[in-house]
Amino acid sequence: MKTTGGTDDQKRRAGERAAELVADGDVVGLGSGSTAAYAIRAIGRATADGLTVRGIPTSFDSRRLARESGIPICSLGEVDGVDVAIDGADRIDADHHLIKGGGAAHAREKVVDAAADRFVVVADPSKTVETLSHPVPVEVLPEAYAAVERDVEDLGGGATLRRGEAKDGPVVTDNGNLVLDCAFGRIDDPRGLARRLSGVPGVVEHGLFVDLADTVYVGTDDGVERLE
Numbered sequence: 001m002k003t004t005g006g007t008d009d010q011k012r013r014a015g016e017r018a019a020e021l022v023a024d025g026d027v028v029g030l031g032s033g034s035t036a037a038y039a040i041r042a043i044g045r046a047t048a049d050g051l052t053v054r055g056i057p058t059s060f061d062s063r064r065l066a067r068e069s070g071i072p073i074c075s076l077g078e079v080d081g082v083d084v085a086i087d088g089a090d091r092i093d094a095d096h097h098l099i100k101g102g103g104a105a106h107a108r109e110k111v112v113d114a115a116a117d118r119f120v121v122v123a124d125p126s127k128t129v130e131t132l133s134h135p136v137p138v139e140v141l142p143e144a145y146a147a148v149e150r151d152v153e154d155l156g157g158g159a160t161l162r163r164g165e166a167k168d169g170p171v172v173t174d175n176g177n178l179v180l181d182c183a184f185g186r187i188d189d190p191r192g193l194a195r196r197l198s199g200v201p202g203v204v205e206h207g208l209f210v211d212l213a214d215t216v217y218v219g220t221d222d223g224v225e226r227l228e
């Protein structure tokens with residue numbers, strides 16, 4: 001559920017700045033989406049110039065792009081830790097809580113981003129807001145989607161099953177599950193909502209990333225703004 005208006009140059013600046021943080025020998029979480037893709041390409045170029053890293057992709061697309069870019073790939077189970085993760089966001093609030101999952105990749109993203117010593121968010125200015133109000137993507141077991149819809153209503157939200165654009169039927173995630181886009185209006189208590197959504201049976205993972213981001217790079221028309 002992508003609803004943004006950033007430019008490719010803004011995204012490129014943010015992604016390329018974040019890629020500069022990657023050091024020799026690092027294990028790097030490779031985020032998903034159009035902004036993280038610029039970081040992956042930049043890491044690939046650095047790899048061709050001699051940087052030694054291993055990348056952990058967070059989606060089918062980031063895995064494919066990492067391979068094309070020449071980044072050696074590994075999985076989370078093969079490493080002792082993740083040095084840095086670079087990932088995009090659909091919305092970023094004033095406290096750097098995030099909504100992710102516009103590309104339905106948030107479940108794997110959260111596992112990798114949370115495992116990282118440093119989680120760096122890359123975005124364009126259209127993603128920054130004072131308070132979150134964007135619908136929260138919620139990945140659900142296929143069997144559970146109708147029950148989760150009802151539970152989301154009980155939490156004061158409205159759930160919409162995400163549908164494919166070039167395919168009839170629902171979007172199916174890289175994990176074989178479905179996505180409900182859950183509108184709650186203004187989210188004044190992201191921590192509380194995150195906790196409640198995590199407690200709903202059938203929810204695999206939701207797109208509220210609370211207290212996870214360490215650094216946010218926002219690409220602008222003439223540079224990069226760093227939000228701590």
Ligand SMILES: O=C[C@H](O)[C@H](O)[C@H](O)COP(=O)(O)O
Pocket residue numbers: 002004031032033034035036087088089090100101102103104105106109
């Ligand atoms: O599921 C997708 C991810 O959470 C993306 O990181 C997020 O949607 C941002 O993507 P983009 O940089 O293309 O706006």
